[in-house]
Amino acid sequence: MTPQPATSGAAGGIGRRTAGHRLLWPALVLLALLLGNLAFHHDFFSVRVRDGHLYGSLVDILRFGAPLVLVALGMTLVIATRGIDLSVGSTVAIAGALACGHLAGAARPGSVAATLTAVGLALGVALVLGLANGLLVSGLGVQPIVATLILMVAGRGVAQLITDGQIVTVTSAPYKMIGGGYWLSLPFAVLLAAVLVALTSFVTRRSALGMLIESVGGNPTASRLVGIRAGGLLVLVYVFSALCAAVAGLMISSNVSSADGNNAGLWIELDAILAVVVGGTALTGGRFSLGGTVLGALVIQTLSTTVYTLGVPPETTLVFKAFVVIVVCLVQSPVFRAKAVRRRAATPRPPTTAGATPQEQEARA
Amino acid sequence: MTSPSTPPPAGAGGPRPVLEAHGIRKRFPGVLALDGVSLRLFPGEVHALMGENGAGKSTLIKVLTGVHPADGGTVLVDGRPHAFTDPLQAQRAGISTVYQEVNLCPNLSVAENILIGREPRRFGLVRWSETRRRAAELLTELELGLDVTRPLGAHSLAVQQLVAIVRAVDVSAKVLVLDEPTSSLDREEVAQLFGLVRRLRDRGVAILFVTHFLDQVFDLCDRVTVLRGGRLEGEYPIAELTPVTLVQRMIGGELATLDQLSGRAHGQGAERAAGEPFLRARRLTRAGSIEPYDLDIHAGEVIGLAGLLGSGRTEAARLLFGADGADAGEVSIEGRRAPLRSPRHAIARGIAFCSENRKSEGLVGELTVRENIVLALQAARGWTRPLTRAKQDELARHWIEALDIRPADPEAQVRHLSGGNQQKVLLARWLLTEPRLLILDEPTRGIDIGAKAEIQKLVARLADEGTAVLFISAELEEVLRLSHRIAVLRDHRMVATLANDGTVTPERLLTTIATGTDS
Numbered sequence: 001m002t003p004q005p006a007t008s009g010a011a012g013g014i015g016r017r018t019a020g021h022r023l024l025w026p027a028l029v030l031l032a033l034l035l036g037n038l039a040f041h042h043d044f045f046s047v048r049v050r051d052g053h054l055y056g057s058l059v060d061i062l063r064f065g066a067p068l069v070l071v072a073l074g075m076t077l078v079i080a081t082r083g084i085d086l087s088v089g090s091t092v093a094i095a096g097a098l099a100c101g102h103l104a105g106a107a108r109p110g111s112v113a114a115t116l117t118a119v120g121l122a123l124g125v126a127l128v129l130g131l132a133n134g135l136l137v138s139g140l141g142v143q144p145i146v147a148t149l150i151l152m153v154a155g156r157g158v159a160q161l162i163t164d165g166q167i168v169t170v171t172s173a174p175y176k177m178i179g180g181g182y183w184l185s186l187p188f189a190v191l192l193a194a195v196l197v198a199l200t201s202f203v204t205r206r207s208a209l210g211m212l213i214e215s216v217g218g219n220p221t222a223s224r225l226v227g228i229r230a231g232g233l234l235v236l237v238y239v240f241s242a243l244c245a246a247v248a249g250l251m252i253s254s255n256v257s258s259a260d261g262n263n264a265g266l267w268i269e270l271d272a273i274l275a276v277v278v279g280g281t282a283l284t285g286g287r288f289s290l291g292g293t294v295l296g297a298l299v300i301q302t303l304s305t306t307v308y309t310l311g312v313p314p315e316t317t318l319v320f321k322a323f324v325v326i327v328v329c330l331v332q333s334p335v336f337r338a339k340a341v342r343r344r345a346a347t348p349r350p351p352t353t354a355g356a357t358p359q360e361q362e363a364r365a
Numbered sequence: 366m367t368s369p370s371t372p373p374p375a376g377a378g379g380p381r382p383v384l385e386a387h388g389i390r391k392r393f394p395g396v397l398a399l400d401g402v403s404l405r406l407f408p409g410e411v412h413a414l415m416g417e418n419g420a421g422k423s424t425l426i427k428v429l430t431g432v433h434p435a436d437g438g439t440v441l442v443d444g445r446p447h448a449f450t451d452p453l454q455a456q457r458a459g460i461s462t463v464y465q466e467v468n469l470c471p472n473l474s475v476a477e478n479i480l481i482g483r484e485p486r487r488f489g490l491v492r493w494s495e496t497r498r499r500a501a502e503l504l505t506e507l508e509l510g511l512d513v514t515r516p517l518g519a520h521s522l523a524v525q526q527l528v529a530i531v532r533a534v535d536v537s538a539k540v541l542v543l544d545e546p547t548s549s550l551d552r553e554e555v556a557q558l559f560g561l562v563r564r565l566r567d568r569g570v571a572i573l574f575v576t577h578f579l580d581q582v583f584d585l586c587d588r589v590t591v592l593r594g595g596r597l598e599g600e601y602p603i604a605e606l607t608p609v610t611l612v613q614r615m616i617g618g619e620l621a622t623l624d625q626l627s628g629r630a631h632g633q634g635a636e637r638a639a640g641e642p643f644l645r646a647r648r649l650t651r652a653g654s655i656e657p658y659d660l661d662i663h664a665g666e667v668i669g670l671a672g673l674l675g676s677g678r679t680e681a682a683r684l685l686f687g688a689d690g691a692d693a694g695e696v697s698i699e700g701r702r703a704p705l706r707s708p709r710h711a712i713a714r715g716i717a718f719c720s721e722n723r724k725s726e727g728l729v730g731e732l733t734v735r736e737n738i739v740l741a742l743q744a745a746r747g748w749t750r751p752l753t754r755a756k757q758d759e760l761a762r763h764w765i766e767a768l769d770i771r772p773a774d775p776e777a778q779v780r781h782l783s784g785g786n787q788q789k790v791l792l793a794r795w796l797l798t799e800p801r802l803l804i805l806d807e808p809t810r811g812i813d814i815g816a817k818a819e820i821q822k823l824v825a826r827l828a829d830e831g832t833a834v835l836f837i838s839a840e841l842e843e844v845l846r847l848s849h850r851i852a853v854l855r856d857h858r859m860v861a862t863l864a865n866d867g868t869v870t871p872e873r874l875l876t877t878i879a880t881g882t883d884s
Contacts, residue, residue: 208743208751211736215744218729225688225726226794227712228744286731 022280025332026295029278033302033324034058041309053182057305059190065301066193067092067179067248069294071268072275073200074241076293079276081217081230081237082285083137083144088245088272090155091129092265095122095246096253097162103170115174122246129155130242134235148238152269159261169258179254189251196247200240201290210288213237217285275300278328299328381444383408383571384429384460384540390437391424398424401438402597404590406540406571411562413582413603414575416592417615417674417839422575425592426542429573430462431455442539459539463546467525469532471518476500478517479532503535507564523554527561534565541565542573547581559585577675578856579608579879593617608879612673616841616875637666637849638864641700643833644716644802646685649694654680657694658859660852662802662833667824669848669865670837672878677857678837679721682804685835686718687711712745715801719791719808721837723784727791730780734770735761737779738793745798764793769819785816792820802833809843821847841874855881 037044037057047056071088078085099118106114129151136147181188204210216223216230223230248268253259277283278299279292303324312320330336384406391399399421406412416422427433429440431449440447442458449455452462469478476497477484485495500513509527517525526546533541543562547555562572562585574586582589583603591598591614598614606614642661650657655677662668670678683689685696687705696703698714705711708718720726728737739757746752752760761775768789770782779790788808795803805824809817824847828834838844844851845865851874853861860881863869877883 206751208746208748211732211740211743212748214732215729215736215740218731219725221726222720222729223744225686225708225718225720226741226744227709228740229709229747233748286729 022289023291023295026279026292026299029328029331030295030299030302033299033306037302037306037309044309049185052185054185054187057309059187061298061301061305062190063187064305065298066187066189067251067265068268068271068275068301069193069297070196070244070248070251071265072272072279072293072297073197073290074237074244075269075272076276076279076281076288076290077200077204077213077237078144078241079217079273079281079283080213080285080288081234082220083234083237084273084283085133085148085238085241086145086269087129087133087148087151087155088241088248089265089267089269090152090159091126091242091245092249092252092268093159093259093261094129094155094162095126095249096259096264097159097168097261098122098125099175099250100168100170100253100259101162103172103175104168109170109172110174112174115172118175119178119250122250123243126242126246126249127239130239131235133242134238137238138231138234156261159259159264161261163259163261165261167258167260171257175254176257177254179251180257189255192247192251196244197290197294204290209233209236214286214288218287271300272297274325278325278332280332382406382441383443384573385441385444386425386429386438387441388438389425389428389435389440391421391428391433392436398595399428399435400595402592402595403438403600404429404573404597405600406573408539408569408571409566410587411566411572411574411585413586413589414573414592415582415589415611415615416598420592420615421595422592423544424595426462426544426573426575429455430460430542456537459537460542461533461537461540462542462544463526463529463533465545467522467529469517469525469529471525472516474514475504475511475517475520475528476513478528479503479513479535483536503531507531507561509561521554523550523557526550526558530558530561530565534570538568538570540571540573542575544575545577546574547576547578555581577673579611579673580856582611583608591615609876612875612879615673637828638663643699644685645697645700647695647697649681649684649691649696651680651684651689651692654689654857655684656858658852660685660859660862662835664801664833665828665831666850667828667834667836667848669844669851670835670854671841671844671851671874672854674839676854676878677859678854679806680857681852681854681859682718682806682835682837685711685802686716686804688718688720712741712798715799716804717741717795717798717800717802718804719788719795719806721807721810723787723791724780728779728787730778732779733776734765734779734782734790735775737790738764738775738797741794741798760797764797768793768823783812785812788812788820789816792823796827800832802835803827804835804837806837807839808836809838809840817843841871841878845869845871845874853877853883 034044041057044057047054047058049055071092075085075088099122102118102121103109103114108114133148133151136142136150137144177188178192179189183191204213212228213233215226216228216233220230245265249265252264275296276293277296279289279294279296281288281292303321307317307320382405386402386404388401388403389399390397390401402421402425404425414422414425424433428435431452431454434448434450440449442460447458449458470481473481479500480496484491485499486492497513504511504513509531511520511524517528520528530541530543546558550558562574566572576582586603588600588602589606589611590600591611593615640663642663644662646658646660648657648659658681660668670681672678680689684691685705687707687710690706696705703710703714711718724730729740735757738761739752743752758775764770765773765775770786770789770793779787782790792808808820821843824834824836836844836847848865851863851865851869852859853863853874855878861877861883863874863877863883873883
């Protein structure tokens, strides 16, 4: 993975200094995790072509990480507005259950038409769910964590109602393509996620959407006084988050050709929040970084893979993961780094102002 | 001590002050907030601490109550030196503070709030009946009849304030600091509060009272300490002062020297005020913030809003921008009724508003100078019609140059700019929308002299070009220099509108602010 250090090094010199700094730490963490894996498995970085498809651990990380990247993508915009969306895991389950339920009942589940209807159904319902979240938050002023908690809890039940509490299995080649297929020897899910990330990045940065979201999240009072219609923006980000979760739900259920209302997307909201935070977007809203979120999601996914490659006993998996996450968060915290440096240097005056991020240091200079 | 020394109030417990501060110095990064300030509090007196914004009142209180350690000077309690490093130490030494916002738990009962942390216990368990009995006893002693079992939140803000005071006095009963306790209370509630304060005074408690309301100072207090610009202006028995002399001491003596500069706006008032006004407000009001007022603003006219802090200047202006909704009254723009329900409505009609709270209500600190400058224009266009990056860069560069914003880097985060430059960014944001009416709330507060002069020049030029300006400032000099007409506010009422035709002297303006009548 040579691009990461190159990115940080090159970006540091040119105009986008802040962006360079912003992505530096998540990139370093990802690199460290990958190198750690390489130390245990010497063929970890090897990528082979088998049956015209790419295979290898790195490809697996991308393939299995694609749903998380998507969920985290939607979560990033929600968090940028000072909100949070806990309902994405339930939306993942509902989308999978709806699509598989429709295909299981269809006359020809293998047809493209039936697959497209199933996908449309899942996305349409997700749109309504996102709308409900958005209206609760912007229209009724319910706190985001409470508003989305409702769907988080109720949504699991809805998914199980759709599947009658069973695991619905489908056999449909076009549907299998979404999460498990390959296109031009690349995993289709990875391509889909990449296209959606690129599209989102393009729309938020080329239209004024990104700036207005950052303004609303950074200072809601000032945004109101400057005439920004925050209500519409809030509804938009919750709808977008639900749609991203629905696509992730389709990928997950397609990959295993079945829908499990109980376990599909379980705790994915927490992984997604973690990915956003590791990627450098603060939970307090304002500036967001889509690139950081993608790196963050890959860090989380690599961590899950590492657990298997290291052969960590299953019963200690979560403890191991939690430990690594704590270390990652500490390494990223400017306050912690300043303290660590101070202690080692043992000088009375720290080299950096406590609490200042590298961006601040630089902007002052 | 540099102040005119006054004898302790008659009838006080003794010649020795219960709280004494000498030569307090406190430096914050870039500012000397307190420079050798002294204060004496005697048992059984109500002592007012007065000063304009930035005079150092709150810093002094924070030093006395241990929130900030002092950089120099001594604090004596009962003649013994203390150096408080946290509020708990000050409380143990007998100094309690009640802030404007009540720091109690609205979901707990009155009794629990009064005795929380000090509940009577037996075998480690709280004796609830005893708790209620003691709380009721304390309240009765101070002639307050309250049901102590009801949750505090069920009572009005005024009663909550009273409970906070009772708690503070019960914790430690020597010195009570009241930091603007009346700013959100109505007349009757204030009377109730004053009754309690007087009873406490009669019991020998020393009370330090911070307020912006002149009437209340003359009504309640025995002596007053005036701060100005971080220094001690003086300590006076209230009987030696009139409202006018008190305001003079708060605002300072530079008034005499401004005349050579104040000729600008004189004499043009009549011609600019001719014809149909751009904005006409009639009986506009909002309960608790501003009494009904009338105001006409013509194109090319600068209207100054003068008055002390808390007199309702900002509140009056916010109604004209839709930042707060009016309860009654109407606004018309160019002769047509225009209900200003939200800032968006006001912006669509060509009104712009630069808030006095640049950081909390104006700028988005994380965003860059460029983004902050184009924000209002972009918000008006909506997110689907973005300004191209080239256009944004062009606008940012133009306004950075026009207003001399430093550093001249459009990509700098706006929170790292100095106060004056932040103010200019805020001005640039609204100027590029070419507003018909520009409302400026304290645009020159806390910024250096150079930037101040530039902003004043800019206001004059904008008016010459036909923009209507509503200019709010605590500095009379500035208001007199720039305004064609001056509306004076006092205690949430617009008490007078003066044509600035050369007959308005600083003294006359001062008298109007202090007494509410234009003599």
